[in-house]
Amino acid sequence: MKRGNRSFRASVSCALRGVREGLRTQRNLRIQFACAVAAIAVGLWLRLGFQEWATLILAMAAVLASELMNTAIEAAVDVICAAPSEGARRAKDFAAGATLLAALGAALVGLCLFVPHFVDLYLR
Numbered sequence: 427m428k429r430g431n432r433s434f435r436a437s438v439s440c441a442l443r444g445v446r447e448g449l450r451t452q453r454n455l456r457i458q459f460a461c462a463v464a465a466i467a468v469g470l471w472l473r474l475g476f477q478e479w480a481t482l483i484l485a486m487a488a489v490l491a492s493e494l495m496n497t498a499i500e501a502a503v504d505v506i507c508a509a510p511s512e513g514a515r516r517a518k519d520f521a522a523g524a525t526l527l528a529a530l531g532a533a534l535v536g537l538c539l540f541v542p543h544f545v546d547l548y549l550r
Contacts, residue, residue, distance in 0.1 A: 448494050455493045458529065462486040465536055472543040482539055485532035492528040496521040 448455045469482055499521040507514040 444494065448497055452493065452497055454525075455490070455497070458489050458493055462490065468540060472540065472547075474539065474543075478539050481535055485535040489525070489528045489532045492525040496525045 449459060465482060465486060469479065474482065500518050503514045503517050
C-alpha cells in the first residue's frame with residue numbers, strides 16, 4: 427500500500443485511526459487509557475501545578491505511545507513470521523517489557539505527584 431506524499435491532514439487522520447483501532451481492539455490500551463483519565467481527574471481535583479501537569483502528561487503519553495508501539499511490533503512480527511519462532515517471541519517480549527517499564531515509571535510519577543497532595547489534605 428503506497429502512501430506517497432500525503433497531506434498533513436491525511437497523516438493525522440491515519441494516526442487517529444490507529445489510536446481508535448488500538449482502543450477498540452487492545453484491552454491493555456483501554457486499561458491504560460482509563461488510568462490516564464483517572465489520573466487527569468485526580469490531578470484536576472488536587473489542582474496540580476503547571477510543572478506537575480507537564481510531568482503527568484509526559485508519563486501518560488509515554489505509556490500510551492509505548493503500548494501502541496508494542497501493538498505495532500506484535501502485528502508486524504505476526505505478518506513477518508508465519509510460524510512461531512524464538513526470534514518472534516523475543517521481539518514481542520522486548521516490546522512488552524518496554525511498555526511494562528513505561529507503566530511502572532508512570533505509576534511512580536503518579537505517586538511522586540499525588541502523595542504529597544494527599545498528605546497535605548490529610549494534615550489539614
